[in-house]
Amino acid sequence: RLSRDLDEVDYNLPMFTMQLGNCVSRILATLAFLVVTQPVMLALLAPLAVIYYYVQRYYRRSSIELQRLDAVSRSPVYANFSETMSGLDTVRAYRMQDRFIRRHESKVDTNARCYLMARTAEEWISLRLDAISSTILLLVGLLNTAFRHQIPVSLIALALSEAVDLTNYLNFSVKNAATVESRFNCVERLLAYTALPQEAPDEAPPPAPRPPSTGWAP
Numbered sequence: 001r002l003s004r005d006l007d008e009v010d011y012n013l014p015m016f017t018m019q020l021g022n023c024v025s026r027i028l029a030t031l032a033f034l035v036v037t038q039p040v041m042l043a044l045l046a047p048l049a050v051i052y053y054y055v056q057r058y059y060r061r062s063s064i065e066l067q068r069l070d071a072v073s074r075s076p077v078y079a080n081f082s083e084t085m086s087g088l089d090t091v092r093a094y095r096m097q098d099r100f101i102r103r104h105e106s107k108v109d110t111n112a113r114c115y116l117m118a119r120t121a122e123e124w125i126s127l128r129l130d131a132i133s134s135t136i137l138l139l140v141g142l143l144n145t146a147f148r149h150q151i152p153v154s155l156i157a158l159a160l161s162e163a164v165d166l167t168n169y170l171n172f173s174v175k176n177a178a179t180v181e182s183r184f185n186c187v188e189r190l191l192a193y194t195a196l197p198q199e200a201p202d203e204a205p206p207p208a209p210r211p212p213s214t215g216w217a218p
Contacts, residue, residue: 033162
């Protein structure tokens with residue numbers, strides 16, 4: 001557990017954090033470009049931003065707990081499989097194969113339910129973020145069509161292209177934010193390890209003093 005937590009903190013957490021920062025920067029740059037192209041977009045994006053905030057907050061809270069359930073229910077599957085393989089001769093000797101098979105299938109089913117709920121949550125957020133991105137794309141198209149004589153065609157094409165890419169950035173930013181937040185559990189565990197009381201030194205106590213010898217007695 002300790003080595004895995006250290007690997008998460010040293011490698012995965014910085015990588016996901018950097019990806020999240022790049023994605024958020026791209027989203028802000030895209031929205032800023034759309035607002036500069038059409039200032040009226042600022043008023044139209046405000047309600048969508050509020051909806052996006054509450055949707056992603058609801059998803060992040062649920063996703064972190066679902067990922068935790070998935071990880072907690074996955075460990076017994078590997079532990080049970082390892083124990084069964086270690087004592088396979090004993091299991092066969094007592095003809096307990098069916099019992100261990102049923103126990104393993106029960107643990108796999110529990111983990112599969114947690115995994116299914118986690119993937120269902122991802123589809124839930126993807127559907128809503130796609131709806132928000134499609135609404136932004138529709139607004140960009142309508143505004144650029146209405147003001148096509150005031151905006152260069154090149155800017156209109158660039159605005160539509162950036163609005164299309166916004167869907168991927170919104171999805172990736174929310175999922176990556178949930179991943180980064182869940183990875184901070186490793187930091188909490190490492191901090192808990194540092195707060196554990198120190199064990200006693202691995203040294204044998206000094207021998208007790210022996211009474212003085214009185215000589216040999218028959």
